[in-house]
Amino acid sequence: MSAQPILQLQGLGKRYGDTAVFANVDLSVYAGEFVAIVGESGVGKSTLLNCMAGLDSWSSGSVTLDGTDLAQLNDDQRALLRREKVGFVFQAFHVLPHLDVAQNIALPLMLLGRSDPARIDALLDAVGLAGLGARLPQQLSGGQNQRVAIARALVHQPRLLLADEPTGNLDPGTARRVMDSLIAQAREHGTALVLVTHSEAAAARADRVLQLCADGIV
Numbered sequence: 001m002s003a004q005p006i007l008q009l010q011g012l013g014k015r016y017g018d019t020a021v022f023a024n025v026d027l028s029v030y031a032g033e034f035v036a037i038v039g040e041s042g043v044g045k046s047t048l049l050n051c052m053a054g055l056d057s058w059s060s061g062s063v064t065l066d067g068t069d070l071a072q073l074n075d076d077q078r079a080l081l082r083r084e085k086v087g088f089v090f091q092a093f094h095v096l097p098h099l100d101v102a103q104n105i106a107l108p109l110m111l112l113g114r115s116d117p118a119r120i121d122a123l124l125d126a127v128g129l130a131g132l133g134a135r136l137p138q139q140l141s142g143g144q145n146q147r148v149a150i151a152r153a154l155v156h157q158p159r160l161l162l163a164d165e166p167t168g169n170l171d172p173g174t175a176r177r178v179m180d181s182l183i184a185q186a187r188e189h190g191t192a193l194v195l196v197t198h199s200e201a202a203a204a205r206a207d208r209v210l211q212l213c214a215d216g217i218v
């Protein structure tokens, strides 16, 4: 492929003291691709995802995001790049309880000094939450809150969407609908999607499924 990858990991390794979590992770993810990462509990999937976003440090190798080597940036520059280029969906939603649904979704735009009420409405509609913008998170179900988190992760049209077991807390039917929203929204905008999942059904929908183990990714 000739285009530049949105995300490139080269020889990435993570250690805590003498204990290696993973080593030699090489991965290139291109615009519009959907990559699933699977692996045993504790193998370092969440750590790897955090490294991709520059939220965690690594011990060896490099992370390049949309052509920028994250090691060349200071903390502020890295945070700015992340806000612009990356969306993140966590297993435990992380919606802010005192903000209403529309405010939660608008948060990444606000951090970039932007405002776009029409986009919030369009996203509410797209993830099946039309008319619920003024509700507080506690007035929504788990599946609805995870769709708030998905809308929030996509509101600023990131190049890369990272999702860490986003359906891990949901029943199978709800999980499927949440995955539908996630995949449809990523595909619509050509956003590269990296999904960590234990769900075989979710992984089966990816373009590529990679297994993380201690000595690399295959």
Ligand code: ADP
Pocket: 016, 021, 039, 040, 041, 042, 043, 044, 045, 046, 047, 048
């Ligand atoms: P996964 O998401 O695949 O379940 P994690 O990325 O959460 O795995 O964790 C990877 C490994 O890193 C785990 O074995 C965990 O014990 C270890 N780990 C995480 N934080 C620390 C730390 N501060 N010190 C030492 N080991 C840690």
Ligand code: MG
Pocket: 045, 046, 047, 164
């Ligand atoms: Mg994890």
